[in-house]
Amino acid sequence: MTYKNRPFSGEAFSNDLEAAVLQNVKDQLQARFGAIRHPETGEFPTVVVNGRSLDDMRLTIEGSPALLSIVRERMDLQEQQATTFLPSETKTPKAFLSYSFDDRDLAEIIARRLVAEGIETWWAEWEISAGDSLRRKIDEGLGNCTHFIVLLTPNAMKKPWVQQEMDAGLVRKIAGQARFIPLRHGLAAQDLPPLLSGVLSPEVDQSQLDDDLRDLVNDIHGVSRKPPLGAGPTKLSAPVTGYSKTATAIAEIFVRETKQAMFGDPIKDVTELAETIDVSEDDIDDALHELRDLASVSLGRVLVEAALYSEFDKYFMEWVPETDAIRIAADLINDPTMPTDTAQVATRYGWEPRRMNPALAYLLARNLIVDYRVLSHDFISSRVAKTDDTRRFVKSRS
Structure with a gap:
């Protein structure tokens, strides 16, 4: 009796069966939570499932705070407790500036200052062109804003149009979709409407x-x-990574010594790590338990996954794998000339395998590229091909 063209091994069969079940569960979790969408922004979460066994499986979900709140609502208490929620970077704020035409000069100064300071600003004279529908353009500006700003002056208080825009801004405030900021000019606070x-x-x-x-x-x-x-008080400290100092020190050793940022590159003895960091082997064991999704120990030797470099490179190298991965994903979606051969992609960016592989590991962990992992290759994936999740990922971060 043979299995995979070799004499049947119950252990090998059992291991493959467990791996298949584990992958199936991971796929189901990614499909279930990755399909949740923010009803207003259209954002999808990024789902990462870690763990080498069903007993050790952990879920990480990334997205905006508003989206993560929706995801939590879809989970039971046990699922919430087993999940790490990582808020993504805040998107560019978008302001809607409401004003009376009598106050145009001051409104323009405010609008230009906001734009110069990295705040997308809807100002009527920039957004409405000849022949445009006033109502539709204003509705678009209101519907996309994260901050509703109204310039309140004695003139503005008399304008019905400003009052209508304020009503719309207050509705978005009540719905939790925008902050409402009344700016006073030449108007005392006690003269504001009761609302x-x-x-x-x-x-x-x-x-x-x-x-x-x-x-x-x-x-x-x-x-x-x-x-x-x-x-x-001045003291020596390791980067704040969310891991212990010993775990961070272990990661730094691998980050600085690896040649290509691949599995098993390099391999270190537990004893060697303990001596280098000047801690006990028990401390190393505890730290490796922290890093169990990123490293494993076999016969006293430590082998790390490529994912360790996507996690720790940003603390010790000149690049950030997440930023590199987002760049690759965006080009896969937006640039029709983007190659799919990994070596060509690396050449396009001028990256050696040492930098390319952590970005690939980041993408693979999130199902953002098709898994073309190979052995005996400079890159952990021979091709860089987009998935449906790639499009949703890029759209959610644009």
Whole structure:
């Protein structure tokens, strides 16, 4: 009796069966949670499933805070406790600026300052062209904004159009879709409508306009006005990676010594690591338990996965694998001339295998490229081909 053209081995058959079941469960989890979509933004989450056995399986879900909140609602308590939620970087804020035409000059100063400070700004004179439908263009601006800003002056308070836009802005505020920011100019706080009496309404004053607009920009970007925390006593410290110092030190050794950032490159003895880091072997064992998704131990020797480099390169190298991976994914979707041969992709970017492989590991872990993993190759995947998840991933981060 043979199995895979070799004499039948119950252990090999059992291992393959367990691996197939494990992969099936991972695929189901990625399909289930990867299909959840934010109803307003259209964003899909990125789902990463780690673990070498069903008993050790862990789920990580990445996305905007709003999307992660929706994902949590679809989970039971046990699933939530077994999942790590990682908020993605905040997208570019989008402001809708409502104003009276009588205050056009000041409104333009505000709009230009916001744009110069990295805030996409809907301002009527930029967005509405001859022949456009006013209502449709305004609805588009309101529907996409993360911050509704209304310039409130004695003139604006008399304009029905400004009042209608404020109503729409308040609706988005109540729905949790946008922040509502009333900017006062020449108007006392006590003169605001009762509905706005409980909303902080900063004032913009011509005599200190630059400072007032700087505060507005900082508020939109979420920059605290609290003074920065002073430095504590000087001490040597490892990068803040979310892992222990010993685990981080182990990762740094592999990151700095690997030639191609592939599995088993390099291989280190537990004893050697303990001596190099100056800790006990028990400390090394504990640290490797932390790194169990990224490293394994066999006969006292430590072998790391390519995923370790996608996790730790950003702390010790000049590149960030996640950023590289996003660049590859975006080009796969948007550039019809993008090659699929991995070597050609690396040449396109001017990257050696040492830099390319961590980006590939990041993409493979998230099912963002087809798995063409091969042995005896400079790259962990011989081809770079997009999946349906690639499109959703890029769209959610554009």
